[in-house]
Amino acid sequence: MGAKAERKERSRERILASAGTLLREKGISGASVAEVMEGAGMTVGGFYAHFPSKASLVAETLRDALRGSRATLAASAGERRGAEWVKAVARAYLSRQHRDNPRDGCPLPATLSEVAREDAEVREALAEEIGEAATEVAMRLEEAGLDDSRDEALAVLSTMVGGLALARALKGSALSDRVLLACRRHIERRLAGRE
């Protein structure tokens, strides 16, 4: 690969990084192509040398950001296994730190409502990533000896995403902290007495 192609590849990564930040902070409609490109140190026109449309960028960014977020969360659970791993991930996900710093976290709470109205391309990207996340959680729940571990994993993911999105929407109210704590406890209780 020549120097030209390498430069292009690096530009593409800067675009995805910029889009990742903006998507987490402002959602899909709030992340304009012009602002994404500005964040990547370029001007609007260049965008279409990298992506055929905004929808395509959103699909790719969602995939990228979800994988990144999943890796960060897994790292925060460290060497734990089974129920302890799931509890550690839930604690990190449903933390004030995560609520107050969208740009470093999971892109879902900021985009979930909008994804439902996006092209199939975007929804398929989400479906694949959610499927993998559910598999990862289900594995730990199985270690913990739970039945129907995949269904439990999907319910735990729903509670985490719903709880964090709700806590963000309620910021400024006493309910916000309460929702985070309530969801954390709820998940912990479901796993009480498991290894």
Added chain:
Amino acid sequence: MGAKAERKERSRERILASAGTLLREKGISGASVAEVMEGAGMTVGGFYAHFPSKASLVAETLRDALRGSRATLAASAGERRGAEWVKAVARAYLSRQHRDNPRDGCPLPATLSEVAREDAEVREALAEEIGEAATEVAMRLEEAGLDDSRDEALAVLSTMVGGLALARALKGSALSDRVLLACRRHIERRLAGRE
């Protein structure tokens, strides 16, 4: 009150009804003032005789739609009490019927991500309505003999909203039905063995 004031009041209700439908179907950014007014049988300009800004309309509509949705759900649980009431509400909320007909349901799954970025006015409206919904659910959980009933209520609400929003975003994938079912079962298990 004269005929003029009555007419105005009826216009206001038509605006709120139109905004309610559009908010549930297209979210906040997708419900334009012009389209809301068209749905109410009027032209754009008249809007500002009823509301000082779009944010104000959104706050009022959210309140109105959340109350309406709460009443519908309560009706679907009928005369049930305690754990049975909560299970019936969760079944109705996390149904394919509700997932596939946003316009007749809860406005939260379609707007949650966006509300976090709205004015304090909108977020306060949400906080009040969520507070009341939590109180209503907590009452039934207390009847069922659960400890920390208010926290459990907030967690159940988070799971319902998160699960339905996720199921809508995943529409077209096999995961969509699975998420609905998983969240329903998860809530039922939490209440297993309660009256």
Added chain:
DNA sequence: TGTACATCAGTGAACGCGCGTTCACTGATGTAC
């Protein structure tokens, strides 16, 4: 190795469009005498 031509990532201005909001206006309703 040096020269001529081809490629194409990125620029910057422009496109049509829909947004929230403003405003001069109209005409039916309400009030004063």
Added chain:
DNA sequence: TGTACATCAGTGAACGCGCGTTCACTGATGTAC
């Protein structure tokens, strides 16, 4: 009861603005001989 004036809900066109996308152009990199 009848007439003259005031009010104000709603109209329809316009405002400035930001959106996603297009396009003629540029200049550095790559290729051919």
